[in-house]
Amino acid sequence: MSHPLTVAAIGFWHVHAGDYARDAQRHPDTQLVAVWDDDEQRGRAAAEEFGVEFVADLDELLARPSLDAVTITTATDQHRDVIGRAIAAGKHVFTEKVLAPTVAEAEELVDLAREAGVALVVSLPRLYDDYTVAIERVLDDGALGELTYSRVRLAHDGWVAGWLPEQFADPEAAIGGALTDLGCHPAYLTRLFHRAEPLSIQASYGHVTGRAVEDNAVVTAEFPDGRLGVFEASVVTTPGAFTVELRGTEASLMFGFGGERLLAKGGAFGEEWRELPLPERRPGAFAQWVQHIHDGTIADDNLRHAVELTRIVVASNESAATGRTVPLEPAFVPNVRNGRA
DSSP: OOOEEEEEOOOSSSSSSSHHHHEEEHSTTTTEEEEEESSHHHHHHHHHHTTTTOOOOOOHHTTTTOOEEEEEEEEEGGGGHHHHHHHTTTTEEEEEESOSHHHHHHHHHHHHHHHHHHOOOEEOGGGHHHHHHHHHHHHHHHHTTEEEEEEEEOOOOOHHHTOOOOOGGOHHHHHSSSSTTTTTTHHHHHHHHHHHHEEEEEEHHHHHSSSOOOOOEEEEOGGGGGGGEEEESSSOOOOOOOEEEEESSEEEEEEEEEEEOOOEOOOOOOOSSEOOOOOOOOOOHHHHHHHHHTTOOOHHHHHHHHHHHHHHHHHHHHHHHHOOEOOOOOOOOOOSSSSOO
């Protein structure tokens, strides 16, 4: 393994592809060395932008002994194939959510990475933000009592302002619309805040712009003991919005309603809304990936979130398509053979 780690950017289909290429250039322990894309024109443009080599043959690139790792931001329907090929070549993988189009494929990729001894990490950035850290501390302290209801909403103006690429409206390449891409963040936060796996999913999708995929989505997840979690996404909202509302038997939390502030009320917090301090955020997913590579460890928590996120997204898409509540299968248990990557 080289130092710094040599990284190739695989695919520039996704809007965050450039962000991860920049991460590879900025991190002191990684070096961006090449770009591949199944669209040669797009790939060559990205390689020129980042000042690195464009490689037209993916297998030739993955076979290079000098290459340590890859970031993968292809179309979602290509994830199983491309991530699988990278793992088979012994390359560490950092990839965009969702991990794979199906739960079985996501579970398979996690097991393949573990067996191959490579570090696989999925970009789930809001797990590590300052407000998430603060909310988790309140939940762990028991200050809310029992969390009975949550609502997390994330929205932007991508299809109103025209900056969201049209490939995001391709139901085959994107595996869904607003919920599958943007709604992933409220989905995994909802699971995190409830400290449990949902028992069932009921989803409703809206098609304001008439595209083949939804541009508005509302999902209700039922958790044990009758607790409810609502998560929402929209790509036709101006201005954009990110809000969190948590209601417990003793107190409530709110974030993002009119400002980037975390507010608490009730119980130990008093009868008026009180602003809580935001601690330092955790290291981001890319930095954690690099650390896992150096330590030879497995990103168990990240991968558990990634697989369960796929399960929730698949169930949401099924519910919206059928108009039925979809019960969820038991949570993923990885094929653990040892504790290291």
